[in-house]
Every structure is written in C-alpha cells, then in structure tokens.
Amino acid sequence: MSQRYTCMICRNEIAHLGAECPYCKGRYVIAEGASPRMLAFVLAVMVGVFALTGIYARSFKAESRGRGRLHFEAAESKMSEGLYDEAIERYRDALLYSRDDPTYRLGLAQALFAARRYSETEIYLVGLRVGDPTSGIVNHLLAQLAARDGRIDEAVSYYRNAVHGDWRADADETRLRLLLELVDLLEESGRTQLLTAALLELTDGGHDDPAVSRRLASLLLETEVYDRASSIYASLLASDSKDRSAHLGRAEAEFHLGNYLTAQKHYQETQRYGADKSTEARIDLCERIIELDPTGRGIELAARFDRSRLLVERARAAFMTCNNPSGADLKGPLPPNQAAVMGRADESLNARRPRASDAAVESNILLAEEFWDLATFRCQPSDPPDEPLRHVLAKLAR
Amino acid sequence: MRTPLGILSKLAAMSRRSPVLEEPQRFLLLSIVIGIFSGLVVVCFHVSIEYLNWHTIHSLAPFSDVLFLLWPTLGGLAAYVLVHYVVPTARGGGISYTKAAVYASDGYIPFRSVLGKFAGCTLSIGTGNPMGPEDPALQMGAGIASLLGRIFHLTRDHMRRIAPIGAAAGIGAAFNAPITAVLFVMEEVIAAWNAGVLGSIVLSAVSAVVVSRWFLGDEPLYAVPEFELVGYSELLIYAAVGVAGGCLSALFTRYTIPLRASAQRLSGRRKLMLPVLAGLGVGLAGLVAPETMGAGYEVIDGAMHDRFPWNLLLLFGMLKLLAVGLCFICGTPGGLFAPTIFVGAMLGGGLAGLAQLYWPLETSSVGAYVLVGIGTFFAGLFRAPMSSVFMVFEISASYVIILPVMVANTFAIIVSRHIQHESLFEFSAEQDGFDLPSVEERRKPPLMHVEDAMRRDRDRVVSNRVSVSHALATLDKLGEHALLVEVRYGQWRWIDRREVERAVDRGRGAMSVTEGVRARALVRTHADVPMDQAMRKLAVYPVLPVASRMNPNYMVGTLTLDDIHRAFGIPAQDRPPVGKGIARKAGDQA
Numbered sequence: 001m002s003q004r005y006t007c008m009i010c011r012n013e014i015a016h017l018g019a020e021c022p023y024c025k026g027r028y029v030i031a032e033g034a035s036p037r038m039l040a041f042v043l044a045v046m047v048g049v050f051a052l053t054g055i056y057a058r059s060f061k062a063e064s065r066g067r068g069r070l071h072f073e074a075a076e077s078k079m080s081e082g083l084y085d086e087a088i089e090r091y092r093d094a095l096l097y098s099r100d101d102p103t104y105r106l107g108l109a110q111a112l113f114a115a116r117r118y119s120e121t122e123i124y125l126v127g128l129r130v131g132d133p134t135s136g137i138v139n140h141l142l143a144q145l146a147a148r149d150g151r152i153d154e155a156v157s158y159y160r161n162a163v164h165g166d167w168r169a170d171a172d173e174t175r176l177r178l179l180l181e182l183v184d185l186l187e188e189s190g191r192t193q194l195l196t197a198a199l200l201e202l203t204d205g206g207h208d209d210p211a212v213s214r215r216l217a218s219l220l221l222e223t224e225v226y227d228r229a230s231s232i233y234a235s236l237l238a239s240d241s242k243d244r245s246a247h248l249g250r251a252e253a254e255f256h257l258g259n260y261l262t263a264q265k266h267y268q269e270t271q272r273y274g275a276d277k278s279t280e281a282r283i284d285l286c287e288r289i290i291e292l293d294p295t296g297r298g299i300e301l302a303a304r305f306d307r308s309r310l311l312v313e314r315a316r317a318a319f320m321t322c323n324n325p326s327g328a329d330l331k332g333p334l335p336p337n338q339a340a341v342m343g344r345a346d347e348s349l350n351a352r353r354p355r356a357s358d359a360a361v362e363s364n365i366l367l368a369e370e371f372w373d374l375a376t377f378r379c380q381p382s383d384p385p386d387e388p389l390r391h392v393l394a395k396l397a398r
Numbered sequence: 399m400r401t402p403l404g405i406l407s408k409l410a411a412m413s414r415r416s417p418v419l420e421e422p423q424r425f426l427l428l429s430i431v432i433g434i435f436s437g438l439v440v441v442c443f444h445v446s447i448e449y450l451n452w453h454t455i456h457s458l459a460p461f462s463d464v465l466f467l468l469w470p471t472l473g474g475l476a477a478y479v480l481v482h483y484v485v486p487t488a489r490g491g492g493i494s495y496t497k498a499a500v501y502a503s504d505g506y507i508p509f510r511s512v513l514g515k516f517a518g519c520t521l522s523i524g525t526g527n528p529m530g531p532e533d534p535a536l537q538m539g540a541g542i543a544s545l546l547g548r549i550f551h552l553t554r555d556h557m558r559r560i561a562p563i564g565a566a567a568g569i570g571a572a573f574n575a576p577i578t579a580v581l582f583v584m585e586e587v588i589a590a591w592n593a594g595v596l597g598s599i600v601l602s603a604v605s606a607v608v609v610s611r612w613f614l615g616d617e618p619l620y621a622v623p624e625f626e627l628v629g630y631s632e633l634l635i636y637a638a639v640g641v642a643g644g645c646l647s648a649l650f651t652r653y654t655i656p657l658r659a660s661a662q663r664l665s666g667r668r669k670l671m672l673p674v675l676a677g678l679g680v681g682l683a684g685l686v687a688p689e690t691m692g693a694g695y696e697v698i699d700g701a702m703h704d705r706f707p708w709n710l711l712l713l714f715g716m717l718k719l720l721a722v723g724l725c726f727i728c729g730t731p732g733g734l735f736a737p738t739i740f741v742g743a744m745l746g747g748g749l750a751g752l753a754q755l756y757w758p759l760e761t762s763s764v765g766a767y768v769l770v771g772i773g774t775f776f777a778g779l780f781r782a783p784m785s786s787v788f789m790v791f792e793i794s795a796s797y798v799i800i801l802p803v804m805v806a807n808t809f810a811i812i813v814s815r816h817i818q819h820e821s822l823f824e825f826s827a828e829q830d831g832f833d834l835p836s837v838e839e840r841r842k843p844p845l846m847h848v849e850d851a852m853r854r855d856r857d858r859v860v861s862n863r864v865s866v867s868h869a870l871a872t873l874d875k876l877g878e879h880a881l882l883v884e885v886r887y888g889q890w891r892w893i894d895r896r897e898v899e900r901a902v903d904r905g906r907g908a909m910s911v912t913e914g915v916r917a918r919a920l921v922r923t924h925a926d927v928p929m930d931q932a933m934r935k936l937a938v939y940p941v942l943p944v945a946s947r948m949n950p951n952y953m954v955g956t957l958t959l960d961d962i963h964r965a966f967g968i969p970a971q972d973r974p975p976v977g978k979g980i981a982r983k984a985g986d987q988a
Contacts, residue, residue, distance in 0.1 A: 038549060038550070046434060049435065053613060060445040063449075092696070092700075100616070100617040123622070124621060127621065
C-alpha cells in the first residue's frame with residue numbers, strides 16, 4: 001500500500017505530511033494508508049502475541065486441569081461412598097477449572113441423576129450428547145430420564161442408541177442389560193411390536209445366562225414368537241434335561257406351533273417332575289387332537305379317511321349348534337352357499353360305500369374347514385368351542 | 399523448472415501489480431485484525447485474573463477470615479494506586495472513555511490506558527473484588543483499535559468509528575457473546591444504527607469471540623435449563639421482577655453517584671482510604687457469603703438449578719449490590735456488566751421463590767426467573783433495551799423466553815427512567831470529566847428534511863402562458879425573488895424577479911413569460927432529502943421544485959431558503975436578503 005497524504009478539511013491530496021494544503025490552506029493533514037513495512041510489522045506482532053497467548057493459555061489450562069483433577073478425584077470418591085450431594089459439589093468445583101471436560105460433566109450428570117435432580121441432569125446430558133452422540137452411558141441415562149417422564153418413544157430411541165453406542169468396558173454385558181431394560185420398558189408400556197423386535201435382537205445377540213434365556217423365552221412365548229421360544233427352551237433342556245419349567249415352556253411353544261406330539265411329550269415330562277391339573281388337561285387335549293388329526297405321521301389311508309369324516313361331522317355339528325341350538329331343519333332358511341356346503345356334507349357322510357382315497361381325505365378336510373368357517377362366523381363367544389377340532393383345523397390351515 | 403526464489407519474486411511482482419485495497423475494504427480487514435488482537439488480549443486478561451484468583455482467595459482452604467478481608471483490600475488498593483497515580487487514563491468507566499473517543503478525541507485512546515486497565519482490573523477482580531471484566535475488556539479493545547488505527551493512518555472519520563469496533567471485540571470476547579456485544583456497542587456507545595460501521599463491528603466481535611473460544615474453550619458460561627412459560631398469568635410475576643430490577647437500578651444510580659462525587663473530592667492520602675474501605679466491605683460481604691466475590695458466573699449457574707433457597711438468593715443479590723456500590727463509589731477498578739447480571743439474576747430467583755410460596759397459580763421453576771432476571775437490573779442501569787433482551791436470548795438460546803424477557807426489561811427501563819431520568823453512565827462520564835452527548839441526544843434524528851420546510855402549495859408556480867405582468871404581480875404578492883414556470887407537464891424552469899421587472903420596463907409586460915423573460919433550467923429535489931443537501935442546491939438555485947418519488951412529474955411543493963429559515967425559527971428581520979445574490983450566481987452559472 002503506497003502512502004498518501006490527504007487534507008482533512010477539503011480531502012485533496014497533499015505532497016507530504018505536515019505540508020500546508022494548497023487548496024484550503026489548512027494544516028490538519030493526515031497520512032492515509034500504511035506502508036507495507038508497517039503492515040508486515042503489525043502482522044508479525046500479531047503472530048507473536050498469538051504465540052505468547054498460546055503459551056500462557058496452555059500453562060493456565062495445564063494448571064487448571066490439575067486443580068480440576070483433584071476435585072474430580074474427590075468427587076469420584078464421594079460418589080463411590082454414596083454421598084451424592086457432596087460429590088455434586090466436588091464435580092462442580094472440578095468443572096470450574098475445566099469447564100469443557102466431558103468426563104467431569106458426565107460425572108456431574110451421573111451424580112445429579114443419583115441424587116434425583118433429574119432436570120439438571122438432563123441439561124448436562126443433552127450437552128454431552130451433542131459432543132458425543134454415540135456415547136453409550138449418556139444415551140442410557142437419557143433413556144432412563146425419558147422413561148421416567150413417560151416419553152416412551154424417546155426412551156426407546158435413546159436405549160437403541162445406548163445399545164449400539166460406545167462402551168469402554170464390558171460392552172456385551174452392558175448391551176444385554178440395556179436390552180433387558182428396554183424389554184422391561186416395552187413390556188410395561190405395552191408396545192408389543194417394539195418388544196418383539198427387541199426380543200429378537202436379544203435372541204440373536206447370543207448369551208449363556210440360563211436365567212436370561214428363561215426370561216427371554218418366556219417373553220417370546222408371550223409375544224407369540226413360538227419357534228424362537230421353543231429353540232431357547234430346547235437349548236435350556238440340552239443343558240438340564242430335568243428342568244420342569246423348560247419342559248413346560250417347550251411344550252407350550254410346540255403346542256402353539258401345532259407339534260402336538262412333541263408338546264404332549266414335554267407335557268408328560270413336566271408332569272413327571274411335578275404333577276398338576278392344568279398340565280394333565282393339556283396332555284388330554286393333546287391326546288384328543290392327535291386322535292382327530294388326519295395328517296399325523298404313520299397313519300394309514302383308511303384311518304386318515306375316517307378321521308377326515310369325523311372332522312366333517314364335528315364341524316357340521318359345531319355349525320348346527322351355533323346356528324340353531326333347538327336342532328330344527330336348517331336347509332330352509334340357509335343362504336344358498338351354506339345350503340350347498342350342507343348338501344355336500346350330507347353327500348359325503350351319507351355315502352353308502354365311501355372310498356378311502358387321498359382326494360377324499362382332502363375333500364373332507366376342505367369341507368370341514370368350510371363348516372368351521374361358517375360355524376365360527378355364526379357362533380357367539382359364549383358357545384362352547386370344540387377345542388380339539390379348532391386346534392386341528394388351525395394346524396391344517398397353517 | 400523454477401526455483402523457490404523465482405517463485406517468490408514472481409509472487410512479489412504479482413502483489414505489486416495487484417490493485418491497492420480501497421479504504422472501506424481496508425477498514426473491514428482492519429476490523430478483523432482488531433478483533434484478533436482484542437481477543438488475544440482478553441484471553442490473557444481472563445487467564446491473569448484466574449491465576450491471581452487461584453493464588454489469593456481460592457488458595458485459602460480452609461478459609462482464613464483475616465486473609466479473606468485482606469486480599470480484596472490489598473488488591474483494590476494496588477489497583478487504585480496504579481490507575482490513579484501511575485496510569486490515570488485507565489481510571490473511570492470503560493464505556494465513558496470509549497464514548498469520549500467517538501465524540502471528543504477523534505478516536506484517540508492512549509495505549510497505556512489499555513495496559514493500565516489490564517493490570518489494574520486484574521489486581522482488583524483477581525483478588526475477589528466483585529467487579530466484572532467486561533467493561534475493562536471493552537476499553538482495552540477500544541484502545542487496541544485506536545492504536546491500530548493510528549498505525550494504519552486512518553482518516554479522522556474512520557478513526558472516530560474505530561473505537562466502537564474495538565469495544566465490541568473486547569466485550570464480545572469477555573462475555574463470549576458476539577450478538578450482545580454488537581448490540582451493546584450500537585446502543586450504548588454509538589447509540590445509533592449506523593449501517594456503515596455495523597459490518598465492521600460484527601466482524602471484529604466475531605473474530606474476537608473465535609479467538610477467545612480457541613484458547614479458552616467454547617463451553618457456555620451457564621448450563622441453561624429449558625425455559626417454559628407455564629401460563630400467561632405468569633407474565634405478571636415477570637413484570638414484577640422487571641419493576642423490582644428497575645427500582646433497584648434507579649436507586650443504585652441515585653445513591654451511588656453523589657457518594658462517588660464526594661469520594662472524588664477527597665484529597666491526598668484520604669483518597670487512599672477509599673479502596674481500603676471498599677476492600678474491607680467486600681471482604682466482610684465475602685465472609686457472610688463467599689458467593690458475592692468475583693464475577694459470580696458459577697453462582698448464577700447454581701441459582702438456575704435451584705441450588706440456593708430464595709432467601710439466600712436475595713441475600714446474595716443485596717450483598718453484591720452493596721459491595722459493588724462501595725467499589726464503584728470508591729473507584730476500585732472493574733466493570734459493572736457482570737455485577738448487574740448477578741444482581742438481576744438473584745433478584746429474579748428470589749422473587750420466583752416468593753411467587754412459588756404465595757402466587758395462587760402454577761409458576762415456572764426458579765431457574766426460569768433467574769434467567770429472565772439477568773437482564774432486568776442491567777436494562778435499568780444501562781438503559782440498553784435491545785442488548786438486555788438479546789443477552790438473555792443468547793444465553794438461553796430459547797425463543798420462548800423472548801416474551802417474558804421483553805416484559806420484564808421494558809418494565810425495568812420504564813420504572814428506572816421514571817425514578818431516575820439520567821442514566822448512571824451520563825453521571826459517571828460527567829464525573830470523569832467528559833461532557834458527552836446523552837443517549838437521547840444521540841438518538842434524535844440529526845437532520846431536518848425538505849418535507850419539514852417546503853411549501854406544499856403551488857403558489858410559486860406559474861404557467862408558461864401567463865404574461866410577464868402577471869408574473870410580476872405574483873412575485874409582488876408573494877414577496878419572492880424568483881418563480882417557477884411550468885413549461886410543460888413535469889418540466890419546470892425558474893425566472894428572476896429583476897429580469898421580470900426589466901422586461902416590464904421595456905414594454906414586454908403583455909408577452910408570455912417564456913417569451914418576455916429568460917426562463918432558466920434547474921434541478922429538482924424530493925421531500926425525504928436531508929436539509930443540508932437541499933441547501934447546497936439552494937446555494938445555486940433560488941427556488942427548488944419538490945417532486946414526488948412516485949411520479950417525478952408531479953410537484954408536491956416548493957422550497958426556498960426563506961422556507962428553511964422559517965423552519966429553523968429564524969425571525970424574518972434576521973434573515974439574509976433572499977434571492978438577489980443567489981439569483982445572480984445562478985444566473986451566471988446558467
């Protein structure tokens with residue numbers, strides 16, 4: 001930048017500094033612009049001051065950190081003794097010296113949480129989460145706060161972040177614990193779909209704690225994920241074949257999956273290690289279902305045929321019971337589609353010499369299903385269901 | 399292949415050819431340099447205060463009562479001696495000195511005042527005196543800016559503008575809040591919305607804050623609780639907080655200013671008793687409540703999170719007010735920015751505690767009131783409504799808070815002004831020996847506009863078809879020396895009375911005015927044009943048509959020097975003869 005001199009009064013250019021202005025005769029003249037040398041000098045000073053400030057601030061921060069560390073250690077000690085209020089004060093002192101230290105802020109947040117000062121805890125946690133969104137502990141604490149306030153969706157989101165977040169030690173165990181906490185939360189709040197997802201994630205996680213497996217299998221049963229429940233119970237039984245609750249759980253899972261033979265076997269095992277009436281009833285039910293089921297393994301064609309006819313008969317009986325408890329002739333008032341089904345049933349059941357064949361078995365099963373559909377459509381909830389028939393037809397439908 | 403030396407010489411040649419930066423661009427660049435320098439100095443200032451704090455009052459564990467009394471006394475005395483006897487330019491309020499630089503000394507602030515302020519306030523605040531580092535930082539920034547302005551040989555106009563730029567940088571770095579810094583300087587130092595300097599102020603404030611955060615970290619001063627307005631009825635409580643803040647600030651001004659004046663009149667060694675007295679007072683207050691010592695940011699943070707009961711908050715606030723008042727009266731170096739925030743916050747928190755006990759409806763947490771209270775005492779004392787609102791907004795980063803803060807601060811300012819019309823800074827500047835324009839004076843529009851003086855009728859306009867005799871009759875009737883002739887729609891010329899008279903004398907009275915007299919071209923003006931611009935035109939033309947901006951061919955009025963005299967209230971007999979000299983000059987030019 002070249003140096004230029006300007007009159008302050010009339011703004012005309014002047015020859016040199018201090019010269020009289022030839023236009024207005026003024027002497028108030030200043031120099032405009034700075035010499036490159038001066039510019040370089042100012043920049044050099046700036047760099048120098050920057051460096052000196054850096055050194056000064058660095059030594060300040062080092063001492064500050066040292067002082068903060070002393071308070072932090074005192075705070076940790078108070079925290080381990082359960083003296084949360086004192087720990088909070090020490091954490092605050094530590095933060096006075098190192099305001100931007102996330103460890104101190106986290107310590108303070110944990111102490112505040114322990115002292116049940118939830119609103120202040122959340123302020124620190126939110127700030128910490130901005131700095132480190134993947135922190136497991138921060139997300140976990142936020143999840144607990146959200147759950148406490150009934151913000152379930154937010155809590156689930158934080159729990160998920162915590163599960164997939166960073167954990168310094170015992171990461172797998174912590175994640176398992178968090179998932180179980182999440183499962184508890186979802187169970188309490190009745191979020192079934194989310195609960196199922198969490199349970200499946202837990203199943204996939206792989207763990208060897210029998211208590212956890214038992215709880216998990218039980219929840220899977222409750223959420224109707226029977227195949228996973230059955231496999232967990234199977235693994236429990238593999239390690240302890242005399243586990244009554246595992247037998248019962250397996251039996252229930254297999255029962256719902258339609259494997260009545262397996263279910264009956266495990267009910268019987270359950271009964272062996274501790275008899276009770278409900279299990280006995282379950283065994284009896286399984287027996288009746290197996291006797292009715294025309295698709296069981298190892299049954300001859302004639303037997304299958306007979307069972308299929310029996311199915312049709314019982315389905316028609318159920319239909320008639322639901323439509324007309326007095327037992328009057330139903331053909332008249334029936335709609336055409338129902339009348340047709342009824343006609344085919346009569347034809348099948350009243351045949352003089354019925355011939356057993358796979359096609360006939362299939363036809364009967366279809367007929368029974370049609371009757372069952374009509375019956376369940378017409379039946380009142382108070383009508384007594386034919387439970388074995390219901391299970392067999394449900395299995396066939398699957 | 400080129401050698402490094404060759405590349406360097408090439409670059410040097412390129413730089414010689416590159417266009418030299420214009421003054422405005424240089425000014426903007428200089429603003430950044432000022433911001434960086436101010437930021438660096440404020441970082442050193444902050445670190446020095448902290449160091450001293452650690453090695454004085456914070457090194458006493460367990461606290462020793464005697465030393466607790468001794469440190470503020472010794473620190474205050476040393477600082478007082480330094481700024482009153484070694485570097486006298488560093489005493490007094492930073493804001494007053496910066497204003498003086500803008501209005502009285504062409505931007506000149508001696509650099510030794512920066513050094514004096516640095517050392518004096520470090521000694522004072524670092525030993526537990528309850529003053530704030532923001533105002534000293536403001537003066538240091540202004541001093542640095544002034545030095546750089548002198549080094550770079552800025553024009554007088556730019557030199558006047560440079561002090562507020564440094565001031566914004568200083569306060570921005572100290573308070574870690576650039577928006578508040580910009581608004582505070584615009585409101586309190588410049589007291590006008592000057593677009594020409596706003597960009598530079600913003601640049602310097604932001605640069606300073608960036609530098610400060612670079613070295614000291616960017617964690618906020620307070621962990622602010624989430625603000626929630628429970629119900630609109632709560633605004634009444636916020637208004638009460640504002641009223642209380644306004645009353646306190648007015649009473650603070652009313653009682654400290656005369657006592658400060660008396661203290662300043664003390665002579666010789668008696669004056670040295672003042673900082674001793676202030677230090678002992680601060681020490682005593684610190685013995686009762688150590689929270690009142692120093693700037694007290696962490697106490698405000700604690701108050702936001704219900705760490706103290708309401709009666710303790712009120713006690714802190716009152717003790718701090720007394721201690722700060724004592725320091726202010728006795729001339730202990732340090733600023734009032736942080737203490738006002740502290741007192742307001744404690745007041746808000748205390749009243750919130752009372753409201754929770756006695757208010758029949760649901761109220762927000764104490765933290766919300768602490769946050770809103772921050773700006774009330776500040777608004778009442780500094781009379782800076784915008785910065786007081788945006789300060790809380792910048793701290794809380796909540797939109798919801800705006801309404802309660804506006805309510806509280808507006809009440810604070812109204813009540814404070816009602817009780818005590820002049821602000822603290824007007825008095826203190828006067829006591830420091832400056833006769834600065836008040837905020838009100840500076841806020842008044844500096845100029846009259848054409849619309850304030852123009853005649854809104856068309857009496858001075860004649861058609862081009864009227865006769866010369868008719869034109870002379872009109873001139874006689876109006877007592878004017880010139881008339882406008884509308885030669886075509888939207889085109890006006892002017893005629894001189896002497897030429898009209900001469901034409902009548904020569905027997906051209908029956909001719910049309912454009913044929914009998916020479917009608918001269920002129921320029922037009924507009925109603926919103928500042929008066930000084932119009933007067934420059936009137937130096938050449940005796941009468942100006944005032945055209946509409948919506949339709950330039952439509953005349954909304956006329957303007958003569960006589961109109962301007964009338965607008966300024968100059969009596970007719972005192973007015974210079976209108977028209978003759980001007981008409982001649984204009985005629986010569988035409």
